[in-house]
Amino acid sequence: MSAPAVPDRFASMSFAPYGRDANPDKGQGTTEAQIRADIDAVAPYTKAVRTYASTGGLDMVPRLAAEDGLKATVGAWIDKDEKRNEAEIANALDAARKNSNVTGIVVGNESILRAEKTPEELIAIIRKVKSQTNVPVTTGETWDVWMDHPELVSAVDYIAAHILPYWEGVPANQVVDRSINIYERLRAAYPGKRIVIAEFGWPSGGYNRDGAVPGELEQAQIIRDFAARADALGIEYNLIEAFDAPWKSFEGSVGQYWGILDANRAPKFPLSGPLVASNYTETAAIALLLGIAFSIPVFRIGRLTFTQAAVMSGAAALVGAWIATVTDYWLTHYVVGGNKVTFVASIVLLVPLVVIMLYRVEELATIAFGKTPQRLLRNASAAMPTRTPKVSIHIPAYKEPPEMLKQTLDSVARLNWPNFECLVIINNTPDPAFWEPIEAHCRELGDRFKFLNLPKVEGFKAGALRIAMQKTAPDAEIIGVIDADYVVDPNWLRDLVPTFEDPTVGIVQAPQEHRDGDRSLMHEAMNAEYAGFFDIGMVQRNEHDAIVVHGTMCLIRRAAMVEAGDWSSDTICEDTDLGLSIVERGWKSQYTNTRYGWGLLPDDFASFKKQRHRWAYGGMQIVKKHWRNMLPNGGTRLSSAQRREFSIGWVSWLGSESIGALAAVLSLAWVPFVLGLGIAVPARILTVPIVFCFGIYVLHFCALYRLRVATTPLRMLGAAIAAMAVQFTVAKAVYDGFRYKDLAFARTAKGSWLANAARAFPALPEAVIGGGLLLSAIALRMTNWHAVVEINLFALALAVQSLPFLAAAFIGWLEGSPLNLFATWRAMGARAQALLPGRAIRDSQPVTEKARS
Structure with a gap:
């Protein structure tokens, strides 16, 4: 991207001098050394700083800012704690008296917006402060609060308006124009009153809010464009903020990313010249190298065709790009607290799913674009062989x-x-x-x-x-x-x-x-x-x-x-x-x-599940018995291709089902925290792979059934439902494989004269989990007031994860329904034919007339 250059420095920056791991919301203050280091970090980029409080060591900011030639606007934090309010005001007045570089005192920050004070209460405090200083006094509020409260305008020396189009869902290409227009509206409403845009900014990371999409390049372009326009129009402004604030997770996913400098005090973009994503070259290199590395094994496959190799290499490149993107996200985002737990757990679950996805792409490419099988035994001749061993x-x-x-x-x-x-x-x-x-x-x-x-x-x-x-x-x-x-x-x-x-x-x-x-x-x-x-x-x-x-x-x-x-x-x-x-x-x-x-x-769905549980549990026993033999030095005569097929086969079957079920249960457990506490949903790099892997599963299933299985589309749909319906059963078998050493052999009921006996609903756990996932997806979608893409993706992932559970519930319901019987469908077809136009007339004709016709 390109944007106007900033010829000198920014007019002012909001300044919160706390270390990367500090959290002032928990009462942690700052030190003189930290403030001095942070002043030195921002001095090349700003002419002034604005603080929001005067306690916890922040009263030292004006003095230390003066050492680097910076002006300072002093803040006094105002809330419902009157004792602290008094200390804030006293420290702010003291800093203004002792430091000639203090150009203003901001009493309270969005105190009316947060309902910490009524306009009348805040006006009284402002007048009290004004009576004790010669420095201009104001308060910081969003622009609409100033428009709604002219009495507040009359009480302050100047308007300190916060204009943050991100929170209004404004698209990035309209942000600067809208902000200037709001400034002009304030001027028109209060002619002759000094107006300062006391907060303007754009986050470099986090979720979108309606049409407002954060981003590193978007932030750089918007900030530089705004600064150039403001300087040209003579608008006083303050950017929020100097540094990224990792502790601001309470402000949603974007709270941590408003800084012009990151939490390590490195500038996030240059003030002039072209704008390029900071890690683009490194990320692209990692993606390219990983894509090549993952593609190398493709060319060891015998009888490889060009299209087959292209599809498999393309999938390998996608995986390389995903890993590079995940790495970049980890390095450029503040993954802390619960988000770190979610991120790490998601990666642990996604890696085997991605491996399975690659295996399915390989199988799909081989069958769809590779050469025909060579080892498959075909029907022998009709003649009896000369030797007939017993x-x-x-x-x-x-x-x-x-x-x-x-x-x-x-x-x-x-x-x-x-x-x-x-x-x-x-x-x-x-x-x-x-x-x-x-x-x-x-x-x-x-x-x-x-x-x-x-x-x-x-x-x-x-x-x-x-x-x-x-x-x-x-x-x-x-x-x-x-x-x-x-x-x-x-x-x-x-x-x-x-x-x-x-x-x-x-x-x-x-x-x-x-x-x-x-x-x-x-x-x-x-x-x-x-x-x-x-x-x-x-x-x-x-x-x-x-x-x-x-x-x-x-x-x-x-x-x-x-x-x-x-x-x-x-x-x-x-x-x-x-x-x-x-x-x-x-x-x-x-x-x-x-x-x-x-x-x-199997006689019924319960027996079908019991059989699949036995197979999967036995598979786990076999894995524990033979896994060492799959190693290169396992001491067997297995070829590398055989070891690979057996190993990936186990992972593809046991791993995909168990990990898929576990991911679904964990996602469902996370939903109450999202809906009830407003905790951020997983980033799109963690939800898109779930949806993508499901898409590959559907493509793999449909294409291979179409190419290899002699069946109809309806039977193929039934097969897909039946295959998904046992996901939870296989996952439980894998869990039982870790929990129990030996389970008894369970016979599968077949041909039983008790086949029609009454049974309990065979898929109750699946129905509960699947229903919870689907309802959660609907709830997230309906309460996503600001069209956050990540929330919609998470809801889509929940809906996708619900399908195997709902498939089991559907078969459980179908088993006891008349719709499960072919006779019911034949009767419905006959009734439908009878309702066709003209059918009743034809049926009522005399036999001789019908015969003649």
Whole structure:
């Protein structure tokens, strides 16, 4: 920016000689050394100083100002403390008597505006002071107070008007013109009366107030322009203020930033020449260097395309710019007290969110603009392979409905593979109604089906599978694991077992799929949410040989399982734990997204949440068990790409959900302080990333579902709602992972005959938190009288943070609503069609006429 130069010095500055860490509002005074140093600091920039009080050491200011050739306007602070008022007046009169450089006494500062004194009371004090001195006496008030109280004008020797357009919401480009116009209005109202603009200024930092936007360059331009205009018109003025005042947090976000010099006594802008942001070069350099540094790993990615690299490097540059901006904010703003706590906590929470955002951008760029996957297994030929190694299929079952399990066994019996056995392991299920029908069914299916009833097994599902390994046929080379509710495709083994002809392959994983998504809208949304993981995340992780093994539709080389130590019971996600242990020993994993098995979805939303809690809690157990193996010197055979995928995968899933939920709860807890105590909301550099990361999440979700998942837009919306609905559940699981060492395995209810029983509302905590966040956002928006951008951004961030909680509450409500049933929608559609124009007439036509038409 450019602005007129200040040829000499400013006419006067408000002067508060307190150290950076001092707080005069808490009774802390100043010292002669501090005053002398501060006088020396401002002397090159002003011809005079104005004080607001004459106690606490400020009575020394006129004498020390005279040593540097500065004039002084002495202030006497007036409030309801009469004892202090007397001391203030006595000290001010004494300073005026002893120092010839005192040009005026200001009795009270905005005492009428603050309702500390009535006009009559203040006039009486002014007259008393005037009777005891020959120095001109006045009081400091905003210009509108002077306009409203001509009796006050008559009582003073001159008008000391405060004109601060920031508090009136005036845009920066209109400030100087408005201030001059107000001065002219005062002159017209009180012709012949001396008028001094006793306060004029503009903050260099803080929030906007309507159209008034603070800023370093805006302050410099406004001050220099005003000073030049005032000098040309012969207007006496005083700038507020000499130094930034870090203790003035009570004046909102701008109270600390009115100084011409900062709190370290360094000038914030030059008095002549072009205006450039003080840290612009350094901030730009940091942004550029960080952007380059964060982009370097992009070019280590194999089979990189230009567009893919450009998108990822652009995201890296944005992160570099954000970090540079945050650094600049920390260095140029007075982050103290509660604001410091908020700032540090926000950064701690935002950094992992930004890392996750980069990972999502990478995945988005790779899928949208990168090359097609190379390692994904495709459908094999219809011919039976020449070698058919024996497969032992293990089906653990705990209190599963017998009819459901029979369907699974029947599908296994139809497998198009000549060499397999099937072990059905009923564990910890004493009720004969669950296991006797299965035992009989296994006898009917023949010798290949082995029934094991284990009434007392330790170690949950893993314990049962360990016993199954002991009963497995000695010549079985491959172990297949499916859940008790899965109906498998006849070609499952024929298509996938040949992959093990590569002796380095230890795992072949097929996706989960479900056959009951048409039960309700809720179940369809669940099914679409599962599909995203198997068609997007697993496909990409497979490119780096870093898939997540899950305990159904999984084939494992027996030798790899033995080497990895068999099934372990020290996590409740024994399948993922075993798969990771196998990969850590150098065995390869392979993945296909072709569906070979169809299970049952959780019966209800509570079961859906319970299942997700188990997965996330087990994930935390796996993190604690394996995190050292993710280090470069972890002692495993993991490649750097595998370590990266596993590590970022944990952070992306467990970290994003838990940090997002924690940030939402902390934001909600902060709202009462904002609404009730007027404490500042977080700066935009802390709220914009939340909104931006949510935008990336939405773009990532929609784009990748569109590109990779065979679904419709409505199903995609349902998947998004279902995915958001378990954020709080995952966050609770992460919290439980730190709090509890071992939680019991919780079976997911599927195919239960109790599925329609009455249940309590399954999302009460989420409804309370989500409702609180949304109502807080509305309250902040409606009470934002001065259109402060930061408040609107904070409200928007609260609304965004409410969405996962409200999604859970919505599904909880939908589950018990008739709108959850497809039959309801079909009936509504039929009624809507019946109301179409002409439909009733057509339906009433005779059959013969309708037939002819």
